[in-house]
Amino acid sequence: MHFASDNTSGVHPKIMEALVRANDGYAPAYAADRWSAELTERLRDLFQAPDALVWPMASGTGTNAALLGAMTPPWGTVYCHETAHIERDERNSVPFFSGGARLRPLPGRASRLDPERLRTEIAADRARDDIHASPPAAVSLTNLTEFGELYRPAEIAALADASGLPLHLDGARFANAIAASGASPWEMTRELSALSLGATKTGAMAAEAAVLFDPAPGEAFESQRMRSGHNLSKARYVSAQLLAWLEDDLWLELATQANAMGARLAQGLTEIGATLSHEAAGNLVFARLPRSLHLTAKARGAVYHLWGAGDLHTGDPTEPLLARFVASWSTTEADVDALLAAFSD
Known part of the structure; x- marks a missing residue:
């Protein structure tokens, strides 16, 4: 993940x-x-x-x-x-x-x-x-x-x-x-x-x-x-x-794979209630999710960056925090699905 x-x-x-x-x-x-x-x-x-x-x-x-x-x-x-x-x-x-x-x-x-x-x-x-x-x-x-x-x-x-x-x-x-x-x-x-x-x-x-x-x-x-x-x-x-x-x-093949995984992730995140902050045109996805879901996903081993969110562990559990997720040429559908599952309660 x-x-x-x-x-x-x-x-x-x-x-x-x-x-x-x-x-x-x-x-x-x-x-x-x-x-x-x-x-x-x-x-x-x-x-x-x-x-x-x-x-x-x-x-x-x-x-x-x-x-x-x-x-x-x-x-x-x-x-x-x-x-x-x-x-x-x-x-x-x-x-x-x-x-x-x-x-x-x-x-x-x-x-x-x-x-x-x-x-x-x-x-x-x-x-x-x-x-x-x-x-x-x-x-x-x-x-x-x-x-x-x-x-x-x-x-x-x-x-x-x-x-x-x-x-x-x-x-x-x-x-x-x-x-x-x-x-x-x-x-x-x-x-x-x-x-x-x-x-x-x-x-x-x-x-x-x-x-x-x-x-x-x-x-x-x-x-x-x-x-x-x-x-x-x-x-x-x-x-x-x-x-x-x-x-x-090869360059286009690898970029196409990364972009496809970015699109899969963007769709999956919106389906679990995330709000996208920017157009997810390629392999980068910026999304807001409640602090409690970030804590759950991080505890399960998800690796991604919070974006200007301050202290993850302090604050209202329901507060939406912005995060950046980046898919690469080697990201698979299984990787994306595992990350999405990590956000489940």
């Missing part, structure tokens, strides 16, 4: 096998290997972006920060949703990497940016043609969002139109977003300047890719990557993971 995070699941066997194969013999260092070259071509084909620049990375936070640090000057402003990972969970890494650029968190529709609010805020900041102001530089989106909601391609296009700025996408759960939307990778990324493509949450060991659809910040990104310690000497092991992840659409 492990639903704490998709980071806690294991590595898919096909990806582990690919690591073993990549371990045979010698290969040039620092992404000069054949796996990394093949990865670049594979992602260019996938996104229909023949000029895209691709780098294997090992950390989602490092990828986000290095890309945004290359996309904005130290005096610029990066707009994001107030619940974005770069705002809530990355310890000011974007200002650190950029040398001072500020994040501008905005409210929106649940956990998604609202185009008109974004347009208004950027226009107001641009109107301050003032040496004292930080000018607009970029927008960062997360898909799926931190609360499991989905941006469809038309919504991303609306944000691109509203902002008129380079768009970065935190794609830690990009595979889940593609599987949930039915959109092609090109449709989902055609408005983007940069993508942090995450595989770690969807079956890999430690594998991310930085993708610059606009190659202009490429040299700046190379410097960010080097200075921050993300120029991996044995990059072939990351690239080999990503190639196995992409082979025969």
Whole structure:
């Protein structure tokens, strides 16, 4: 009954096998290997972006920060949703990497940016043609969002139109977003300047890719990557993971499984009286249940996170507490059903 995070699941066997194969013999260092070259071509084909620049990375936070640090000057402003990972969970890494650029968190529709609010805020900041102001530089989106909601391609296009700025996408759960939307990778990324493509949450060991659809910040990104310690000497092991992840659409198979288990869990929770706080578009489910049911489930071994709920053991037993449940590629129907049974009186 492990639903704490998709980071806690294991590595898919096909990806582990690919690591073993990549371990045979010698290969040039620092992404000069054949796996990394093949990865670049594979992602260019996938996104229909023949000029895209691709780098294997090992950390989602490092990828986000290095890309945004290359996309904005130290005096610029990066707009994001107030619940974005770069705002809530990355310890000011974007200002650190950029040398001072500020994040501008905005409210929106649940956990998604609202185009008109974004347009208004950027226009107001641009109107301050003032040496004292930080000018607009970029927008960062997360898909799926931190609360499991989905941006469809038309919504991303609306944000691109509203902002008129380079768009970065935190794609830690990009595979889940593609599987949930039915959109092609090109449709989902055609408005983007940069993508942090995450595989770690969807079956890999430690594998991310930085993708610059606009190659202009490429040299700046190379410097960010080097200075921050993300120029991996044995990059072939990351690239080999990503190639196995992409082979025969394994990435979509794993994301589809995780999303299906998220849907099963969302339905089951509502049937036992839970209230969903956000759209459960993929593999994340946020639901409110009485404190007494959380105590029962936890006592029976259920593993998940309460979300801003304070002390589980103190308070009204009937008070609804918000919790986050995350299904992974390895979650089964039996796992979901066992968790639901743990909430029964």
